[in-house]
Amino acid sequence: MYLSSISLPCPGLFYSTSARDGTLFRIRIPGGIVTTGQFRMVADLAEKFGAGYVNITNRANLQIREVRTQITSEVLHLLQNIGLASPIPGVDHLRNIMGSPTAGIDSEELIDTRSLIRKLDYYISNHTDLAPLSPKFSIAVDGGGALKVCDRPNDIILTAVELGTQIYFHLKLNLGESFTNTGILLQIQECVDVVGAIAKVYLQHSTLEKENITPYRKSRKVRLFEVLHYLGIERFLQEVESHFSYPLRRLPHLPTISPPHPHLTRYLHLGVHPQRQQELSYIGVVLPLGKLETWQMHGLADIAQGYGSGTLRLTPWQNLLLTDIPNQYIHEVKSKIENLNLHWSATKIYSALIACAGSTGCVSSATDTKNHALKLAEYLDQRVTLNQPVNIHFTGCPKSCAQHNNSDITLLGVSEDKYQVYVGDSDHESKFGRLLYQDVPFAQLPPLIEKILQVYITKRRTRHESLGEFANRHSIAELQRMVEGDGEV
Numbered sequence: 026m027y028l029s030s031i032s033l034p035c036p037g038l039f040y041s042t043s044a045r046d047g048t049l050f051r052i053r054i055p056g057g058i059v060t061t062g063q064f065r066m067v068a069d070l071a072e073k074f075g076a077g078y079v080n081i082t083n084r085a086n087l088q089i090r091e092v093r094t095q096i097t098s099e100v101l102h103l104l105q106n107i108g109l110a111s112p113i114p115g116v117d118h119l120r121n122i123m124g125s126p127t128a129g130i131d132s133e134e135l136i137d138t139r140s141l142i143r144k145l146d147y148y149i150s151n152h153t154d155l156a157p158l159s160p161k162f163s164i165a166v167d168g169g170g171a172l173k174v175c176d177r178p179n180d181i182i183l184t185a186v187e188l189g190t191q192i193y194f195h196l197k198l199n200l201g202e203s204f205t206n207t208g209i210l211l212q213i214q215e216c217v218d219v220v221g222a223i224a225k226v227y228l229q230h231s232t233l234e235k236e237n238i239t240p241y242r243k244s245r246k247v248r249l250f251e252v253l254h255y256l257g258i259e260r261f262l263q264e265v266e267s268h269f270s271y272p273l274r275r276l277p278h279l280p281t282i283s284p285p286h287p288h289l290t291r292y293l294h295l296g297v298h299p300q301r302q303q304e305l306s307y308i309g310v311v312l313p314l315g316k317l318e319t320w321q322m323h324g325l326a327d328i329a330q331g332y333g334s335g336t337l338r339l340t341p342w343q344n345l346l347l348t349d350i351p352n353q354y355i356h357e358v359k360s361k362i363e364n365l366n367l368h369w370s371a372t373k374i375y376s377a378l379i380a381c382a383g384s385t386g387c388v389s390s391a392t393d394t395k396n397h398a399l400k401l402a403e404y405l406d407q408r409v410t411l412n413q414p415v416n417i418h419f420t421g422c423p424k425s426c427a428q429h430n431n432s433d434i435t436l437l438g439v440s441e442d443k444y445q446v447y448v449g450d451s452d453h454e455s456k457f458g459r460l461l462y463q464d465v466p467f468a469q470l471p472p473l474i475e476k477i478l479q480v481y482i483t484k485r486r487t488r489h490e491s492l493g494e495f496a497n498r499h500s501i502a503e504l505q506r507m508v509e510g511d512g513e514v
């Protein structure tokens with residue numbers, strides 16, 4: 026008996042998705058925490074059924090790509106038994122619960138979210154009635170620590186806040202283009218029930234009133250934010266509240282929780298960091314474009330088993346943490362990471378390089394983003410030394426799947442081999458930043474980006490100014506003059 030292959034827009038384990046390079050399977054990893062045994066099992070699967078590598082996604086899932094043979098039901102049962110597949114196949118496509126990868130080891134966090142994430146995952150994985158929900162239904166739980174996930178795109182966001190001597194979770198809901206602060210504060214033991222009630226209200230309206238909510242594309246599943254717009258926030262929350270015999274605690278004037286600076290959060294976890302546990306540290310390991318070959322997976326599992334506590338933590342920034350390493354072994358572990366052709370520095374070009382699937386994996390892509398990104402990084406790595414990360418984002422079309430927030434440099438594929446080059450913050454004309462150059466053939470891109478980086482390094486105000494901030498201070502004409510070398514600005 027073989028796994029049925031049902032094509033869905035978001036791939037789950039039981040529902041494969043066809044991509045240009047073969048079939049794609051996604052394995053949900055709640056909170057991104059995986060044991061070495063589970064990690065090795067996925068490596069073996071990627072070796073046997075895929076092309077010998079996995080991708081870490083921007084939801085801290087694992088993806089096996091280029092699957093060209095069918096995965097048997099025995100393998101799926103095995104994955105269910107070791108907690109890597111939902112016991113109910115009908116809900117395995119729902120999105121992974123996102124949590125901070127440093128939960129329980131971050132000395133700044135207000136609360137360890139790991140047990141809550143496990144409970145939420147258990148709830149979702151065991152409720153068949155949730156199967157009709159959109160595969161994009163997503164939840165994030167943020168414990169209020171240094172490494173935040175509360176700014177990541179999710180339908181429901183629970184963020185720990187401290188009020189007096191109590192820790193609550195503040196409920197935020199995604200409205201599509203923005204988030205609504207509901208003012209609702211939940212104690213940790215209330216969160217699963219409230220998320221369950223939200224899912225039920227969402228389900229009820231998305232199935233009963235689908236025609237009214239998405240009349241333009243009947244085949245698509247209704248998103249939570251569409252139900253929120255259709256009903257209005259207050260009516261939606263009242264319906265959620267009707268599932269309880271008591272009113273939900275609300276504090277309308279909750280102090281604003283400022284979103285973390287994406288530039289900081291994205292790289293904060295790389296390198297060596299002390300844990301809240303005395304004498305232990307974690308190491309954030311860079312995975313170029315989120316890709317790991319199976320031999321590297323086994324090598325990382327060996328390190329986690331030999332020096333840590335036998336778990337690995339995947340991050341929504343497509344990297345990985347090795348945790349609970351006694352400080353006296355850090356040096357040794359670093360050299361073992363290097364032996365795997367990996368590193369931990371946030372200032373290498375590869376560390377802040379992002380690319381979507383590109384033309385090898387996605388029909389919408391104008392360019393081979395992944396290969397171009399790796400070629401660019403290889404070129405720059407030899408020539409440019411950075412002292413802080415520069416985020417370079419390749420995207421094959423304007424949908425921008427791989428990165429939702431601004432980058433320092435965005436390269437948008439426009440025809441087979443050409444890119445638009447954007448820098449800094451978005452303006453009214455483009456969400457990618459300001460257009461610096463257009464229709465640049467890939468062959469000319471590496472020397473052009475090298476020049477942009479050199480101009481930035483020599484002319485920035487301080488060593489802490491990011492490339493995006495530097496670009497924002499100048500007009501496009503000034504930037505072009507500096508890059509082309511005929512003007513001192």
Ligand code: SF4
Binds near residue numbers: 383391420421422
């Ligand atoms: S950004 Fe566009 S080209 Fe890239 S993976 Fe998404 S849909 Fe495909």
